Amino acid sequence: MTTTTSYRPIDGHPAGSVTDSSPDEVAAVVARAAAVAPVVAAASPATRLGWLERVAATLESHGDELVRLADTETSLGTARLTGELARVAAQLRFYGAVAVEGSYLGVARDAATATAPSLTRVNQPLGPVAVFGASNFPFAFGVLGNDTASALAAGCPVVAKAHPAHVLLSVRLAELAAEALVEAGAPSGTLGLVVGMDAGVQLVRAGQVAAVGFTGSQAGGMALWRLANERETVIPVYAEMGTVNPVVVTRAAAAHRLDEIATGFVGSFTLGSGQFCTKPGLVLAPAGHDVAAAVGAALEAAAPQPVMLTEAIASHATSGVDDLVAAGARVVARVPARSEGWSTDAVVLAAPAAALTAGSRLLEECFGPVAVVVEYADDDERDALIATLQPSLAATVATDASGADPDAPALVMKLAGQVGRVTIDDWPTGVAWTWAQQHGGPWPATSRPEATSVGGAALSRWVRPVAYQSVPEAWLPPAGRADNPWDVPQRIDGELRPRQR
């Protein structure tokens, strides 16, 4: 019988242990999810919103306990964790409201014509979704994070895997949420949890699991993607993975706003000790302004970093700096690690443009408070550097803030070609959960360039369309009926009709 133990980042002592799920237990959790899947799917979006609201309220009413537990296992601090708890509750309500709005159902109705039969198209939930949360957002991307909330909102039961770095919190969150769901009328089994690495593998292989959501490292995401591709019935894996998230500083920006940009950049890349998938890790800056020195100075003036989430993350960050140096970078500034707990130095490096060749370690994420500055001599070199970058979740253009920076428009277009989100004079850390958000990007930022794991479109990952041909009204799913009982947007003979309210 194996167990999963989480540790306190502040001193490395065990926080607690949970017995791993046995193969039989995993099978039972999946079977329960599969058994209730038709009931969850048949519930109206308004009903599911009610379920999610109850979960949100339960989390809020257990806020102190949950924040305390999360802080023990993550050391992210009570201020940050209190905010993140509020966020996860707001997310649950948001995805429920997105479901009620009903666009995710993609309803279209074509009347029969002389040459074509009547067709009604309605998205339906895929079935049980396996969710693998992230270490760095125990609430917002955890057991009840964006993947779980959007899957439940879309009508899919969820089986989450407990994250080993916050396994106690994972168990408690699942416990509270499962209880709240049942209280709110959802069938028992709508949300399940499994614990342990083997349990996670079994989960992805389980025949009744219909899709996988993952947030985390490249290695972890790729492993799950391969596992799913080896199934007899291949299922979609929506893996959102860390990337280098480049920042391009324009010439006008360097000339007019260098200190402000350097300070803002340090704030962003050291936020939460750099443990964000959207951490900006690479700056392309015009030569002649010594941007690396400015960033280094800003780092030295910054507050010391909190400890890291896990021993492995701390040691990878430390060895990552060595790898960057081996790849041709030099250290410009280094703020030493705290002496207590799992810690790593915060580091600014500089690398010559010539070092950024395909396959270079400099092009990859170094998870932690580490960033590299590369100078470009002219437009051609800048554009050549951009062309060597791996696709990322986000890219930032730092402009002169005039709204008329001559270099910016072309950079926006160019970067949009290789990332999921382009920000102007606004740092990429922080991912708003609104309708227009896109948290994703081309391979290897994610395994599905068309998908987002945050925002209104996140529900689309968990449904697929079915067309009903010559099917009588009464046998259609409610969302597709002419009388539109759920008041969802419908496309009628090609014309999009919004909700009536």
Added chain:
Amino acid sequence: MTTTTSYRPIDGHPAGSVTDSSPDEVAAVVARAAAVAPVVAAASPATRLGWLERVAATLESHGDELVRLADTETSLGTARLTGELARVAAQLRFYGAVAVEGSYLGVARDAATATAPSLTRVNQPLGPVAVFGASNFPFAFGVLGNDTASALAAGCPVVAKAHPAHVLLSVRLAELAAEALVEAGAPSGTLGLVVGMDAGVQLVRAGQVAAVGFTGSQAGGMALWRLANERETVIPVYAEMGTVNPVVVTRAAAAHRLDEIATGFVGSFTLGSGQFCTKPGLVLAPAGHDVAAAVGAALEAAAPQPVMLTEAIASHATSGVDDLVAAGARVVARVPARSEGWSTDAVVLAAPAAALTAGSRLLEECFGPVAVVVEYADDDERDALIATLQPSLAATVATDASGADPDAPALVMKLAGQVGRVTIDDWPTGVAWTWAQQHGGPWPATSRPEATSVGGAALSRWVRPVAYQSVPEAWLPPAGRADNPWDVPQRIDGELRPRQR
């Protein structure tokens, strides 16, 4: 130097040969597509509609020549091919109109709030798309079929692979279309063609190719999917593959409409010699009505079949019947093959319910004029049989046509859980290209359960979203701007606003 030769199905003689594309030629075609991709992407949907309209008109003005050429290589007959040519022209116009409508751009705008930045979300074209058409629809799913038309409409250049069964037609279609595109103002290189198996492999491996569309066999689709998954940068493969497409006959249907259903079913499964990916290949019928005998009688009364598309298809259909017999079926009726050309018997078989176990050949497509009838004793056996079926593109429920068949509603719901389209008293062959169509389905019907290769939603396969955060209006892509110059639907702060017209 290798060549690709097509053969006349009517007598097996060569129709003509085309030299295969060399590696350098393939690289050049892909490079041209990549070079013009930004221009194609930047063209407005209305501009692209103009391009597609010109292609459609060109096809129509070369109708006689194209139909003659297609008939030489496919023997599908001039009536069918004339209709299919009209269809491909209509499809080109339809996808262009879908682009102009603009929903495929998925535009959403969220204004900045106290806690979130402004975000504008707009889909953008993926880049060059590789298209592998089907043998059985030389026009509608060929070089200029649904995949190509929807990709061009969505703003992606296309490189098609010539189908070996109609290589002469492929070359001529690409030639005419490329010329028409340039005449209409599209950049040269918007549509390219490669010839030969090796060229196809190189195409999927090419770094600049951003996505793959495929219509054809399971084996072919899976091979391309694997190839794409082995790339350094994995790209989406939208493979639409053949399936068994079950028909469930209700008790009331068998009692009241057996002859009509048997005749209709024979018409559908022998249409085009059964060479449809939506051919209904398996009937589940209530015991006690001898449905197999009725279907057999209807087959014996039907017109003789045209020759098959290729020697391989004909011989696979012939051996497929032997495989079905080996898997436990018995032949009920057989209409002998024509003596000329590539031909195969049209066959109705019956199999006991007990033979339909997981992995049985009876659960898989047999491409050609072949169908199997299986009797169910009661509801439980019927539902157990349905549960053993592989997911399919389409499923049909044959009811008593009263609109009140008591068994039908539950069957619609059950079948919707495992197919892309459910038809009621309407055969699945024939796939209308309208807004509400869904031509797809869960694995292994397709490699992407969320996608359709026909209908308004087909464009979505070729785009991915980008969010623009705090980006000034003037730097946004046109579709995302507040002044909405393309008049597309926009979601403003969560509220969906249709076009203004």
